[in-house]
Amino acid sequence: xxxxxxxxxxxxxxxxxxxxxxxxxxxxxxxLWATIEMPRFVLLLTCALVGGLFGFVLGRRxxxxxxx
Numbered sequence: 001x002x003x004x005x006x007x008x009x010x011x012x013x014x015x016x017x018x019x020x021x022x023x024x025x026x027x028x029x030x031x032l033w034a035t036i037e038m039p040r041f042v043l044l045l046t047c048a049l050v051g052g053l054f055g056f057v058l059g060r061r062x063x064x065x066x067x068x
Contacts, residue, residue, distance in 0.1 A: 016044075016045075016048050019044060020041045020044050020045050020048075021041065023040040023041050023044055024039055024040065024041055025039070025040050026038065026039055026040065027039070027040040027043055029043060
């Protein structure tokens with residue numbers, strides 16, 4: 001059962017890598033009152049990492065709640 005999780009994670013990581021590598025143009029991003037210009041792949045990679053971190057943290061929390 002754990003093998004499908006590994007394959008799914010690898011497939012998603014490959015998909016993210018492909019999308020990130022195809023988006024190297026600069027992008028302006030507004031964060032509150034600041035405007036930041038950075039390569040688009042940095043923005044995409046940051047969003048993917050933050051989303052993965054949230055998924056990991058929330059997934060671990062729900063497993064702990066079920067065990068009690």
